[in-house]
Amino acid sequence: MRDENEGRTADGPSRRRVMKTAALATAAATVTGLGPAGTPAARAAGGPRTGRIDTHHHALPPEMRRWAVEHGLLPPEGGPNWGRWDLNKTLDTMDDLGIAAGVASAPAPPEIFRDRKLAVSGTRVFNESLAGLVQDHPTRFGFFAYLPLLHVDVAIQEAAYALDELGADGVLLMANAGGRYLGDPVFEPLFAELDRRSAVVFTHPAGLADARPVPGVEEWIADFMLDTTRAALSLVNAGTLDRYRRLSVILSHAGGFLPYLGGRVEHAGRQGEGPSPAAFRRAVRRFYYDTAMPASPYATPTLLAAVGAGRLLFGTDWPQVVRPEVDRTTALLDRDPSLSRRAHAAVNRENALRLLPTLARRLRK
Template structure:
C-alpha cells in the first residue's frame, strides 16, 4: 500500500459485521476440515460454474505471491487514511473480474491472496484490531465465495504481539487461512528480534507457513531519480530480514516453521558466499547456519526470477523450495504475462523443475488449498 498517513481510530463493529463474522467462522471451520481431509467441499465446483468462473484446467499454476484488495478492505484503508478516496496507485483499483481474467489467461489455477499492509499502519492497537479483522475477513470471504480459485495469508499486528497471537489463531483456526503474512520489520525491528519470539513459537507449534514481504528500508533510503525503491530497496529489505532470522537463531529455534521469502529471497542467494565468508571471520552468522537456511527457506519467482537470477537460486536452493509468484496487481497484467513467458522459456529449468515450481511445491506446502482443488476437480 501507499505510505500511510496517521490512521484514524477504529470503529465499533456493526451488527451486520458481526453476522458476517459468524458466517466466516462457519466457512473457516469448513476449510479447516477440508484441509485435514475430514470432509469434502460441497458446492465448490457448483459455485464456480454458477459464477462462470470454472478457470484453467486442474494442472494450472498456484500463485503464492498474489495480492488482493476486496471492497471492504479498500474502504477500511480509505477510512484509515491509507489510501485516497479517488485515484491512488493502480493496484488499489483491484477487481475480482480482472484478477480472474489474468489468472485464466496465464493458466493460474489459484492465487494465495495477501495484503501487505505496512506495519506502521497497525501501530495503534485499536486500529490494529479493526484493520486486521477487516483484512482477514474480507480475504476469507473471497476464499469462501471462490474456494477453488483462492487461498489466503492472514495479517497479524506485529506491533502488539499478544494481539498478533490471537489474530493468527483466529485466522488459522476459524477463517481457514493458509498461513500468515509478516512484513520484514516493525518499529525498526526486523523479524529476528526477541520481541517477536512468542509469536514465532506459537506459529512453530502450529507448523504454520509465514510469507515474508518487504516494505522498504526502515530507516528510509536516498531517492534515486527514475529508480523505484522496489528495484533495490525492497530486495535488500527481504535480504536483511532473512539474515536477521539466521543470525538471531530464530530460524533454527523454530524448525517446524515454513518461511517463504518474497522476490526469490532478495539478494540472499547472490550474497550467500559473502555471508559464509564473513561468518568464518566472526563478522556474520555461522557459516553452517547460513547453509542450512538457504536450503530451508522457500522462495517465490516474483523477483522476477527468470531469466537472470535462476541459476544463482538453483545453486542455493533445491527446486522443491521454489514457488511460482507474480506480485499481481502491483505487477500489472501485461507484466504478469511477460515474466510468466520468461519463466516458461527459462533454459535453466527442466520440465520437472518447472512443474514443481508452477504447482506441486505449493500444493505440498498448502494442504488446505490442495484439498479444495482436489475436491473441486473431482466434483
C-alpha cells in the same frame, strides 16, 4: 449493458473468456514474438487440477478497500495498482495465465496499525475480507492472514483466529516493524506460537527501516529486495529457523539478494562476524522463494544452484505488477532453459500443493 459476470461460475471462466483466450493465444504470439508455446495465454487450459498456484498474489476486496479509504490509506478514486484491485480482472488474468489459484495477501505498512485499537479492528477487517473471498471462490483463492507486528500479543491472537476459524493457509509478516527485523527477540513469542501450529509464514518487504531513497530509483527496485534480505539474515543470525523447525518461511521476490551473497556471508561467518557458514547454508535451504520479480533468466541459475527447484514457488505480485509485465515474466519463466519440464511442474504447482495442504484439499475435491 452486458454483465461482465455473464456465464462465469464461482470457480471457473465464463464462456466469453474461453472464446477470448483462444484469440489471445494467436494475437499474443504475433505481438510479443514469444511464439505459441511461450505465450501465457496458450497455457490457459490449466484448471483447478492442473493450473499454476500463485503464492505472491495480492487482493483488496470491497470491504477492505472501504476501510482503507475511510482511514486515509487510499483515495476514493485512483491510487496505486493494488488499490484498484478488481475481481473480474483478476479472474481473467488468472484464466489467461493458467493460474488455478492465487494465495491472496494484503501487505500493509506496520505503522498504519500503530494504534492498538486500530490494529485489532483493522486486522480483523483485512483477514475476514480475504476469508470471504476464499469462501466465495474456494478453488480459486487461498489467503495469508495479516498480522500486526507492532503489537505482538494482538498478532498472536489474530494468528489463532485466522488459522483456526477463518481457515487461513498461513500468515503474512512484513519484513520489519518499528525498525525491528523478524529475528528481533520481541517477535520470539509469535514465532513460538506459529511453530506450534506448523504455520507457513509469507514475508513481504515493508521498505528499509533506516534508509533514504536514492533519487530517481524507486524504493521497490532495490530497497525492497534489501529489506527481504535483511529480514532473512536477521532470522538466520538469531537462529530462529533452528529453534522452530516446524515453521515454513517464504521469502518474497526470490529472496531479495540472499541467495546471491552467500559467499560473502560465509566469509564473514568464518571470521566471526556473522552466522556460521553451516547455519547460513541450513537456513538458505529451509526458506522457500517465490518467482515474483526477479524472474528468469537473471535469477534462476543462481537460485537453483543454491536451493534447488523444490524450494521455488510461482508468484506474480499481481496486481501491483501490471498485466503486460505479469504476462512477460510468466512467459520468461515458461521458456527458462534452466528449468526442466519436471522443475517447471514443481515450481508452478507441486511445491505449493505440498506446502499448503488446506488449499490442496480444496483443489482436489
